Amino acid sequence: MKRIVDVNIPLGPIHPCFKEPIRLKCEAKGERITGAEVELGYMKKGIERIMKGRPWQEVMFLAERVCGICSVIHNMVFIEAMEQISDIPVPPRAAYLRVIANELDRMQSHLLANFSYCYSIEHETLGMYLLDLREQVMDELERLTGARVTCAYIIPGGVRCDIPKKEAEALPASLDRIEGDLRRYAGMFEGGPMIALRSRGVGILTQEAAQRVHVVGPTARGSGIAVDCRTNHPTYQKLGFVPITRPDCDNFARVMLRFDEVFQSIALIRKCLAELPKGVVRGGGVCKAGETRYSGEAPRGELTYFIKSDEFGRIVEIQIQTPSIMNIEACCHEMIIGSDSIADVTATFISADPCVACTER
Amino acid sequence: MVWYIREFARAEWIKKFLFAKTAPLVTPSHFRGFPEPTGKTCQHALFCMMACPAPGAIEVVHAGDGWIPKIHKGHCIRCGLCVEACPNGVLKSGRIRETMEREGTSLLFSFRIAIDKDLCTGCGNCCTACPVNKQADAQMGAGGHSSNDDVIMRVQEGDIVVIHEDKCTGCKTCETSCPNGAIRIARILEGYQQPVQEGLQ
Numbered sequence: 340m341k342r343i344v345d346v347n348i349p350l351g352p353i354h355p356c357f358k359e360p361i362r363l364k365c366e367a368k369g370e371r372i373t374g375a376e377v378e379l380g381y382m383k384k385g386i387e388r389i390m391k392g393r394p395w396q397e398v399m400f401l402a403e404r405v406c407g408i409c410s411v412i413h414n415m416v417f418i419e420a421m422e423q424i425s426d427i428p429v430p431p432r433a434a435y436l437r438v439i440a441n442e443l444d445r446m447q448s449h450l451l452a453n454f455s456y457c458y459s460i461e462h463e464t465l466g467m468y469l470l471d472l473r474e475q476v477m478d479e480l481e482r483l484t485g486a487r488v489t490c491a492y493i494i495p496g497g498v499r500c501d502i503p504k505k506e507a508e509a510l511p512a513s514l515d516r517i518e519g520d521l522r523r524y525a526g527m528f529e530g531g532p533m534i535a536l537r538s539r540g541v542g543i544l545t546q547e548a549a550q551r552v553h554v555v556g557p558t559a560r561g562s563g564i565a566v567d568c569r570t571n572h573p574t575y576q577k578l579g580f581v582p583i584t585r586p587d588c589d590n591f592a593r594v595m596l597r598f599d600e601v602f603q604s605i606a607l608i609r610k611c612l613a614e615l616p617k618g619v620v621r622g623g624g625v626c627k628a629g630e631t632r633y634s635g636e637a638p639r640g641e642l643t644y645f646i647k648s649d650e651f652g653r654i655v656e657i658q659i660q661t662p663s664i665m666n667i668e669a670c671c672h673e674m675i676i677g678s679d680s681i682a683d684v685t686a687t688f689i690s691a692d693p694c695v696a697c698t699e700r
Numbered sequence: 701m702v703w704y705i706r707e708f709a710r711a712e713w714i715k716k717f718l719f720a721k722t723a724p725l726v727t728p729s730h731f732r733g734f735p736e737p738t739g740k741t742c743q744h745a746l747f748c749m750m751a752c753p754a755p756g757a758i759e760v761v762h763a764g765d766g767w768i769p770k771i772h773k774g775h776c777i778r779c780g781l782c783v784e785a786c787p788n789g790v791l792k793s794g795r796i797r798e799t800m801e802r803e804g805t806s807l808l809f810s811f812r813i814a815i816d817k818d819l820c821t822g823c824g825n826c827c828t829a830c831p832v833n834k835q836a837d838a839q840m841g842a843g844g845h846s847s848n849d850d851v852i853m854r855v856q857e858g859d860i861v862v863i864h865e866d867k868c869t870g871c872k873t874c875e876t877s878c879p880n881g882a883i884r885i886a887r888i889l890e891g892y893q894q895p896v897q898e899g900l901q
């Protein structure tokens with residue numbers, strides 16, 4: 340007679356499917372997962388401690404280095420929090436340029452997340468296609484800001500440089516090319532029967548469970564909850580931003596939602612370029628004392644900075660709340676419970692797009 | 701199966717498969733690399749050192765009878781702030797310098813001296829170490845006393861008094877000489893752009 344024994348299966352911290360070190364301890368009955376715990380702490384940097392006592396021009400670069408994949412949003416949220424403290428107005432042209440940089444960053448982050456999902460369900464061809472597309476997006480980011488990852492584009496009262504006329508004309512053409520390619524790849528993902536077998540109905544996070552564990556970002560929107568911090572941002576409100584949701588609640592919904600959001604980002608950038616107001620890109624303004632809590636929508640969900648600064652604009656206290664921690668919790672306590680095989684555990688975990696560098700800072 | 705054949709029988713794919721050619725690796729002109737000298741004379745304003753967010757990445761050193769900024773590449777994070785901060789256009793990186801000239805952007809510096817009265821013992825080390833004080837009053841003694849009104853700060857009746865905060869060049873020499881960490885120089889940076897006329901963009 341076949342005996343089913345309870346085993347404890349550790350996944351990670353070194354695992355080919357994980358981008359960053361994290362350990363998942365799964366309790367399994369045979370191969371069915373009955374419970375899981377997550378173990379963090381493999382890449383703590385203590386970056387909030389380093390930030391203390393420094394002025395914005397130093398903290399800005401540290402904030403970018405919290406996370407390598409979503410660096411622009413860390414820069415943006417930190418600087419906009421400082422602007423809120425010191426009442427620095429942003430010129431309209433700079434506000435639109437910020438949105439362009441941020442959406443390009445979101446595109447490359449979502450493409451990387453979808454690459455890593457395809458990789459974890461062993462569909463490497465599609466994964467490599469997406470990675471190739473991500474390179475093109477990063478080239479666009481480099482053309483706009485001068486660097487691929489740590490752009491350092493946003494400063495208090497504006498942005499570092501205006502978009503050159505040549506790039507402003509070339510950007511829509513390359514967006515067209517990216518959109519065409521992406522439409523093909525998203526179609527491949529949507530219609531692939533093998534992909535559907537590995538993704539549809541796997542890693543269910545129902546809407547009630549999602550509300551209970553407070554998931555954020557694409558993970559929440561994939562479960563049908565329309566939460567998005569961009570709806571509170573004045574520039575996005577001007578652009579008429581409406582969050583996308585999908586009701587399916589499984590891995591497939593989360594990955595397809597990211598594809599949808601990349602299309603949405605492309606549309607937002609096009610709208611920005613069409614409506615780009617004229618004028619200066621830097622308005623000036625000195626950082627002052629105060630404290631605030633400011634949130635922005637990172638590619639993975641709500642990112643919050645709590646900042647207290649002294650009279651010279653130096654950081655006295657700073658706390659960063661990153662989106663991934665809620666998603667990782669939800670992932671190991673809700674999504675992977677009841678998975679039928681260990682192979683689904685990694686795929687489900689990656690579908691929530693955990694960013695360990697953000698989480699541990 | 702049919703789908704796979706259709707996918708890989710595309711002319712584009714076959715062309716890619718047979719005649720794949722990687723473009724040569726060249727650094728694009730817009731890439732923000734390590735700062736390089738433009739050839740203009742360094743005026744020893746030291747704003748590059750003050751703007752630099754990475755510790756010890758740039759220092760201005762003697763070269764013959766002048767000064768040159770020296771980049772330590774292991775420390776430099778290629779942010780390009782030194783290029784923007786330099787008032788004399790000594791450094792360049794990517795297209796930052798030409799963008800600045802075209803758009804009229806610059807970084808404005810101002811310095812504030814913050815002294816923690818509870819930590820300060822009035823030893824006067826900061827006053828004697830300050831290079832601006834040395835120029836204003838070469839006679840300043842070890843206690844930091846001075847009868848000269850042109851100095852940035854001096855010790856009066858056992859307490860430190862800041863007279864000319866505006867003269868501070870932000871070098872932070874006082875910070876390193878303070879035994880208690882009582883004096884802190886705040887470097888306040890402001891992004892600025894000259895208003896542009898309509899139609900230039």
